[in-house]
Amino acid sequence: MASNLCAIRPLARLKPLIRHQRCIKLRQRAYATQQTIPNQGQPPPPPQAATLEKAHHSMRRITLKPPPPAMYNKCPSPVETFEASQIAALDPIGSRTKLFSRSNPDAVKVGDILLVRTRSGDPFAGVCINIRRQGVDTAILLRGQLTRVGVEMWYKIYSPNVEGIEVVQRRAKRARRARLYYMRKPKHDIGSVENIVRQYQRQKAALGSSDVKGRDANAHKKKNNKRGRN
Template sequence: MRPLARLKPLLRLSRACKQHQRFLSTTTEPANAWTSTLAALTKPRKPAKEIPTFKPPPSARQICADPIAALTASQLTQLDPTGARTRLFSRKNPEVARVGDVLLVRLKNGDPFAGVCLNIRRRGIDTGILLRGQLTRVGVEMWYKVYSPNVEGIEVVQRREKRARRARLYYMRMPKHDMGSVENIVRQYQRKRAALGTGGSKSKDSAKKNNTKRGRK
């Protein structure tokens, strides 16, 4: 145990000797080394380069508070300049198209399609209607985008007598409630429109004939 007890003072002596050696070595250094170190420490440093800073860009809220509303408004002015389709499916309009009405959709590229409106999905520019009709005695359902450039026009052929109590008339797919073909209703609607148009043209033709007869006389 005694040799171990003598180990601590020996370590202390060794540490003291090391510190003393360091002190003696520094004192024996030449004076030029001290002057060089002092000059390096007292030498004025170069000024730091200024980092260029840029102003933050203006926030989007200041330019446009509601970008989605602005985008929908700009698209509606392009796709529906007259606003007829917006009024046709606006809830504020008393003559709005509702579910259960028979609608006729005219397309620029394709045949027109008529059917009962089962669902109206109002989502701004993405507003669409679901029509159910029959082609070759087979029930067919078609989704149409109201503001699509391919849609030339939407007309209400026949309105439902009583207002539907549901927002989606999917029960009309059942044979019990299915309306079937709507061709007869569409034909009657087209005949009425044609009669009104031909009546006006006949009156114009008769007026022209009377004017020519008066000129001859």
């Protein structure tokens, strides 16, 4: 066993020596192939600086633009301004907005009987049991009767299909609820409001006819005065 160890030992020491010699030869070749720049009065620039100058000349300058102005300063609440512009276009006079605004003491309230006239159908009258105030989507829920059957209709007050909304009768006392859904029960259901609507229309027609007669009478008096002067 001792003779075998002695034979292996010198071979193990030769491997690192061979590797070291290979590294020395590679370094000598690198030094020999390196080119030297001749001096022309000025010392040559270092290789890193030259590469940086070439990269600087080859790079294209990027034009920086200022950031756009913030929209919050111009329009802090875009949804509200958009809804206001839509309401101004659909209701230029502002009569319907005033009729359903909370600040108006004479505004429509739940429990009032309303008459809605539309372009694509007959007018519908009923008790207002709900008012949904949502800007442009403000709507009212009316409950009436057709052929002795309870019917409920939603109407958007700013819809172009709605020609007019009239208050037929006000509620005697203020309702203590925001939604009068209990009127769907037979115990609290008012029923048909046709008689109330007819009476309202007769009163309206009578007031209109009296105004017309008064104008005609004044015109007749003016004609008589002109004849007397002549």
